[in-house]
Amino acid sequence: MTTETLRLLWKSRREYCFTLSGLLLASYFIVAVTAPFIAPQDPYDPLQIQAWEASSPPGTHSGSGFVYWLGTDGLGRDIVSTILYGLRISLFVSITSTLIAAFIGLTLGVSAAYFGKWVDAVIMRVVDLQLSLPTILVALIAIVTLGPGIDRIILAIVIVQWATYARLARGVALSEIGKSYMDAARLLRLPKRRVILRHLLPNSMAPAITLIPIELGHAIALEATLSFLGLGVPVDKPSLGSTVANGFQYLLTGQYWISLFPGIALFALIASINFASEDIRHRLNPRSRSHGV
Amino acid sequence: MVCDNANNSLLQVDNLTLRHRSPAGATTILKDVSLTLRRGEILGLIGESGAGKSTLGNAILGLLNPEFERVAGSILFDGMLLDDMDERQWTKIRGRRISAIFQDHTASLDPLMAIGPQLEEAILASIDETLRDEAYEVTIDLLTRVGIPDARERYHSYPHQFSGGQRQRIVIAIALAGAPDIIIADEPTSALDATVQKQILALLRELVDETGVSIILVTHDMGVVSDITDRVVVMRCGEVIEQGFTAALLDAPSREYTRSLLKAVPRLRLSDQRGAPNKAETLASSPDEHARAEVGAQASPILVVRDVTKTFSESGLGWLRKGADKVALESVSVELTRGAITGIVGESGSGKSTIGRIIAGLETANDGTLSIDDMNFDVARPGHRSGLLGQVQMIFQDPAISLNPRMTIGETLRESVRFGNAKAGDPAALIAGMLDRLQLAQPLVTRYPHQLSGGQKQRVCIARALLAGPRIIVADEPTSALDVSVQAEIVALLKECVIEQGVSMLFISHDLALVQALCSSIYIFRNGQVEDAGSSDFIFARSQNPYTRGLIEARSSRFTH
Numbered sequence: 001m002t003t004e005t006l007r008l009l010w011k012s013r014r015e016y017c018f019t020l021s022g023l024l025l026a027s028y029f030i031v032a033v034t035a036p037f038i039a040p041q042d043p044y045d046p047l048q049i050q051a052w053e054a055s056s057p058p059g060t061h062s063g064s065g066f067v068y069w070l071g072t073d074g075l076g077r078d079i080v081s082t083i084l085y086g087l088r089i090s091l092f093v094s095i096t097s098t099l100i101a102a103f104i105g106l107t108l109g110v111s112a113a114y115f116g117k118w119v120d121a122v123i124m125r126v127v128d129l130q131l132s133l134p135t136i137l138v139a140l141i142a143i144v145t146l147g148p149g150i151d152r153i154i155l156a157i158v159i160v161q162w163a164t165y166a167r168l169a170r171g172v173a174l175s176e177i178g179k180s181y182m183d184a185a186r187l188l189r190l191p192k193r194r195v196i197l198r199h200l201l202p203n204s205m206a207p208a209i210t211l212i213p214i215e216l217g218h219a220i221a222l223e224a225t226l227s228f229l230g231l232g233v234p235v236d237k238p239s240l241g242s243t244v245a246n247g248f249q250y251l252l253t254g255q256y257w258i259s260l261f262p263g264i265a266l267f268a269l270i271a272s273i274n275f276a277s278e279d280i281r282h283r284l285n286p287r288s289r290s291h292g293v
Numbered sequence: 294m295v296c297d298n299a300n301n302s303l304l305q306v307d308n309l310t311l312r313h314r315s316p317a318g319a320t321t322i323l324k325d326v327s328l329t330l331r332r333g334e335i336l337g338l339i340g341e342s343g344a345g346k347s348t349l350g351n352a353i354l355g356l357l358n359p360e361f362e363r364v365a366g367s368i369l370f371d372g373m374l375l376d377d378m379d380e381r382q383w384t385k386i387r388g389r390r391i392s393a394i395f396q397d398h399t400a401s402l403d404p405l406m407a408i409g410p411q412l413e414e415a416i417l418a419s420i421d422e423t424l425r426d427e428a429y430e431v432t433i434d435l436l437t438r439v440g441i442p443d444a445r446e447r448y449h450s451y452p453h454q455f456s457g458g459q460r461q462r463i464v465i466a467i468a469l470a471g472a473p474d475i476i477i478a479d480e481p482t483s484a485l486d487a488t489v490q491k492q493i494l495a496l497l498r499e500l501v502d503e504t505g506v507s508i509i510l511v512t513h514d515m516g517v518v519s520d521i522t523d524r525v526v527v528m529r530c531g532e533v534i535e536q537g538f539t540a541a542l543l544d545a546p547s548r549e550y551t552r553s554l555l556k557a558v559p560r561l562r563l564s565d566q567r568g569a570p571n572k573a574e575t576l577a578s579s580p581d582e583h584a585r586a587e588v589g590a591q592a593s594p595i596l597v598v599r600d601v602t603k604t605f606s607e608s609g610l611g612w613l614r615k616g617a618d619k620v621a622l623e624s625v626s627v628e629l630t631r632g633a634i635t636g637i638v639g640e641s642g643s644g645k646s647t648i649g650r651i652i653a654g655l656e657t658a659n660d661g662t663l664s665i666d667d668m669n670f671d672v673a674r675p676g677h678r679s680g681l682l683g684q685v686q687m688i689f690q691d692p693a694i695s696l697n698p699r700m701t702i703g704e705t706l707r708e709s710v711r712f713g714n715a716k717a718g719d720p721a722a723l724i725a726g727m728l729d730r731l732q733l734a735q736p737l738v739t740r741y742p743h744q745l746s747g748g749q750k751q752r753v754c755i756a757r758a759l760l761a762g763p764r765i766i767v768a769d770e771p772t773s774a775l776d777v778s779v780q781a782e783i784v785a786l787l788k789e790c791v792i793e794q795g796v797s798m799l800f801i802s803h804d805l806a807l808v809q810a811l812c813s814s815i816y817i818f819r820n821g822q823v824e825d826a827g828s829s830d831f832i833f834a835r836s837q838n839p840y841t842r843g844l845i846e847a848r849s850s851r852f853t854h
Contacts (some may be wrong), residue, residue, distance in 0.1 A: 187687055
């Protein structure tokens with residue numbers, strides 16, 4: 001390769017990065033949806049697991065004829081399969097919680113801006129309180145109070161995340177309220193419902209929507225962290241985070257693959273979401289386009 | 294273009310063609326633009342929005358974004374080709390030999406730095422480091438020259454402690470710091486009030502005459518051009534339409550477009566018999582205006598506002614509050630003539646918009662009475678509780694933010710018919726009729742606001758206000774965000790439609806000529822009080838109020854008859 005081609009590659013590194021992360025993200029979703037059909041084994045069906053094949057290194061041939069490309073964990077489950085099934089749980093939990101958090105945050109933020117006075121004061125003080133605490137602490141307190149379970153962890157992530165949407169939506173809604181078309185709506189004495197649903201909400205949504213992919217990355221990481229700490233999803237439905245945690249105790253005995261490969265999968269997932277969301281933000285904002293390399 | 298005096302030519306733009314690349318495709322922003330700037334002259338660059346005049350200014354400053362691409366042509370400055378310069382060479386030219394003044398004086402100054410050091414920084418950056426010791430004296434000298442009084446005492450003052458006009462003077466001082474050959478002034482007075490505008494323009498002229506600097510004055514305002522420029526370049530859609538000496542060009546424009554621009558400028562009609570009130574009666578007004586004024590005098594006013602006082606309290610908790618409440622309106626009384634247009638004129642901060650919003654019920658006042666026909670409203674209570682809200686419709690200043698961007702024009706108008714006090718009838722037919730009346734095409738109803746031009750949007754706003762069936766419309770600077778040629782159309786439409794529909798209107802503006810063209814009676818606001826009031830004839834011909842006279846005189850003489 002000549003220096004010229006190298007320079008060209010370097011110049012368009014951003015685009016390659018986005019294309020790559022987009023493709024990766026797409027394949028993650030496809031794999032997660034089709035996991036039951038493409039996974040070599042159902043890692044949570046005890047009949048398919050052979051205990052004597054526990055902690056096999058990558059490349060071992062299984063008794064049932066396929067190859068453990070990434071090895072097996074301490075219970076003899078195929079790592080490839082645990083990753084595929086874990087991905088389903090991770091994505092389900094994070095997407096659900098992010099959408100719920102966005103909906104609640106947007107509604108409360110816009111309401112705070114529109115109604116003002118004590119509604120605004122109450123909502124925003126709760127937001128302030130929550131954003132002043134470390135997210136992991138809020139999540140831990142929530143989980144400890146709520147107890148374990150997939151629905152509880154979704155709720156915990158919603159509790160952590162809604163405040164960010166609320167604060168953003170309130171700011172945007174306030175600036176929209178200052179625009180003349182809102183005055184025009186008041187002059188027509190439109191019902192409150194109509195003002196909020198037809199005028200304010202549709203115009204305050206865009207920035208909150210660009211926040212969704214970013215928060216999705218956070219949600220996955222948060223879920224993985226909680227699961228790693230043993231406070232996340234239940235043992236019979238392990239996510240990527242709990243799979244990493246499973247192998248943690250074996251790391252020191254040299255059985256690196258149990259933790260490493262799910263960890264890499266998790267890392268690549270979050271990284272690709274973050275890159276893709278940056279790309280989306282970039283494309284949606286015409287003003288930032290000119291500063292691109 | 295042939296340069297008639299090569300020695301005098303300081304800057305020469307030859308056949309410049311610029312393209313703007315975007316994901317949507319490339320658009321040509323400048324087409325084959327040629328012009329010459331001579332030493333010690335003010336060259337006016339005039340055109341409506343989208344004419345490419347600011348782009349040309351930025352090109353001369355080397356400040357174009359990378360997505361602009363020079364297709365052809367060159368810019369020659371004092372024997373140097375500016376196009377091929379890199380950023381390092383530019384830093385030796387920009388700010389030192391070519392500097393700039395922008396429209397927004399607030400954004401041009403660092404709010405956290407006192408103006409003295411700020412100016413000194415500009416001086417040190419552009420002149421020899423050896424002059425460090427003298428920088429303070431140079432700063433004081435410059436500040437004095439641009440007309441900042443007590444420069445020594447004000448050296449440590451911050452930008453927010455100055456008025457808008459003074460801030461623009463400081464920006465001019467910074468532009469002068471490097472003793473430049475050229476100053477590009479991009480709409481330097483558009484954000485200023487008429488009287489201040491006049492002073493700043495006079496200062497620019499003075500500086501040109503004293504220092505021999507050349508100025509390229511980018512503007513949309515024919516009045517500014519006629520006041521101080523030596524030569525004018527008229528631009529439209531990226532092309533130079535016409536250029537020549539200001540006086541000659543304005544007297545006898547050779548192109549239709551220039552003529553239409555000139556015609557669109559609202560003109561002030563003044564009689565010479567200012568001091569002779571007995572004669573003034575017969576002068577200055579056209580017959581129909583006369584008739585209207587008489588009708589207004591006979592009929593009872595539709596709206597009476599008495600002694601309205603409004604104060605804004607400074608934000609902050611009780612004892613943390615700084616200073617006293619700001620008085621926006623002080624016992625203001627206004628009457629609105631039935632079936633006619635009443636004008637309120639004032640500079641920024643005069644309270645003219647506040648009274649408009651109080652009349653519309655959008656804001657509360659501290660004290661006062663307001664009645665529409667025989668209905669009395671409590672101005673101290675929010676509009677929706679006192680019943681005032683919904684009685685009056687408004688037309689706002691900026692059409693870009695007056696329409697819900699997520700609703701089609703049809704949806705917006707239907708909403709107005711449905712929720713307003715409109716008379717019975719088929720909404721679709723009402724809307725179709727109104728669109729026709731306002732010369733808007735029917736297919737527009739399926740469009741969204743961003744697909745419309747500024748003038749179209751403002752017409753939709755007029756349609757929305759009229760369709761709600763109000764008795765009174767408050768129009769708050771409805772034309773000031775529009776291009777001159779569009780302004781004229783909107784004013785004509787307002788005049789016809791309002792009268793035709795039997796609506797009374799309050800027209801709020803900073804532009805005396807516009808108010809004169811539209812209104813039968815006029816209130817002049819100043820610092821939250823009514824400074825002067827009377828019929829249009831009285832205000833323009835007979836009023837002896839010095840403030841009123843000052844406002845009238847601040848208008849460019851060319852656009853006064």
